[in-house]
Amino acid sequence: MDQTDEQAIDFLVADFASGEHDRVPSFFVRILPELVAKVMVLKKRTTVYCTDLHALRLDSLMGKLEEAALLENVRVVHAKLETMDEDAHLRPGMLEYLANSHSSLTRLDIHLKKKCFIPPETFDIGVLNNDVVGYLHEYYMEYSDAKVGLQKVHKCLKKGALLVVTMPCSQYVVDNVGILESVGFEFLEGFDINLLDGSVVSINHFTEPKTMSSLGHYSFLIFIRR
Numbered sequence: 631m632d633q634t635d636e637q638a639i640d641f642l643v644a645d646f647a648s649g650e651h652d653r654v655p656s657f658f659v660r661i662l663p664e665l666v667a668k669v670m671v672l673k674k675r676t677t678v679y680c681t682d683l684h685a686l687r688l689d690s691l692m693g694k695l696e697e698a699a700l701l702e703n704v705r706v707v708h709a710k711l712e713t714m715d716e717d718a719h720l721r722p723g724m725l726e727y728l729a730n731s732h733s734s735l736t737r738l739d740i741h742l743k744k745k746c747f748i749p750p751e752t753f754d755i756g757v758l759n760n761d762v763v764g765y766l767h768e769y770y771m772e773y774s775d776a777k778v779g780l781q782k783v784h785k786c787l788k789k790g791a792l793l794v795v796t797m798p799c800s801q802y803v804v805d806n807v808g809i810l811e812s813v814g815f816e817f818l819e820g821f822d823i824n825l826l827d828g829s830v831v832s833i834n835h836f837t838e839p840k841t842m843s844s845l846g847h848y849s850f851l852i853f854i855r856r
Contacts, residue, residue: 640736641674644753646783647711647762648680650690654757655680655704677703677736679753681718683710688721701727702734709748711766711779715786718748750785756793756855758783761843763795763809764802780813787855792818795851800843807835810853820851 645654655678666672682688688706695704701724709718720728720742728739738752766776787793793815798806807817820833825846833842833851843849 639673639675640738641676641755642736642738642753643676643678644756644783644786645678645680646756646758647765648682648688648691648759649684650682650687650694651759652691652694652698652700654678654759655695655700656698659700659703675703675736677705677738679705679707679738681707681709681711681714681748683708685721689723692721692723702731705739705742707742707748710774711782712775713782714748715750715782716747718742719746748786751788753787754791756783756787756791758793758795760797761800761802763806764799764804767804767809768802776809777813780810784814784855789855791855793853793855795853797843797849798851799839799849803840805839806842806851814856815853816856818852818854820849822847822849 643654643658648654658676658678663672663676680688680691682691685708688708692701692706695701695706706721706724707714707718708721720739725743728735728743738748741749763776763780766774766779783793793810795806795810807820811817817835820837820842822831822833822842823829824831825848833849
């Protein structure tokens with residue numbers, strides 16, 4: 631198989647600053663294909679890359695992925711947002727797994743093993759799950775540069791790729807839309823779902839950040855990388 635054919639069958643998802651939560655990879659590997667199968671056949675293989683600056687969190691996540699039999703389609707990558715385009719490493723346990731699973735290797739796997747960084751315009755879709763933007767601007771300000779980190783998120787996504795931001799302002803109220811548009815993303819739409827009755831309200835540029843992701847609700851924002 632040549633590189634063009636291999637690239638054509640891979641759909642790469644980035645779960646940026648994933649922590650040890652397996653909700654994003656579970657959604658893209660298990661739930662989404664089942665939903666899509668009702669209307670069409672997926673022609674590309676989805677592989678989710680979970681990045682985090684805390685190695686122990688990634689090792690914990692890998693244990694969960696192994697228990698859920700998701701490792702074939704999920705990777706754990708030790709990388710900080712601000713420097714992931716210079717320094718990114720598959721965890722030792724991940725390398726050991728891939729050494730015994732050549733059929734699941736992607737071009738990005740091979741690149742990470744050899745060069746240890748994430749190239750620009752790599753991912754087809756990115757996710758900032760569970761108020762990552764808020765954490766960056768409030769909790770982690772002492773040892774992270776939030777703006778640079780989000781610029782690198784922009785850099786590592788392909789042009790036209792979507793960025794999904796879930797549960798904005800659930801912990802730290804910041805203007806997610808304004809912040810992400812300042813680093814080059816374009817806001818497309820957002821929704822707030824009342825989990826009690828299933829009602830849905832649209833989120834736009836004029837929605838007050840403090841009204842997002844309230845208790846008993848699920849909110850998400852969608853941006854495009856220009």
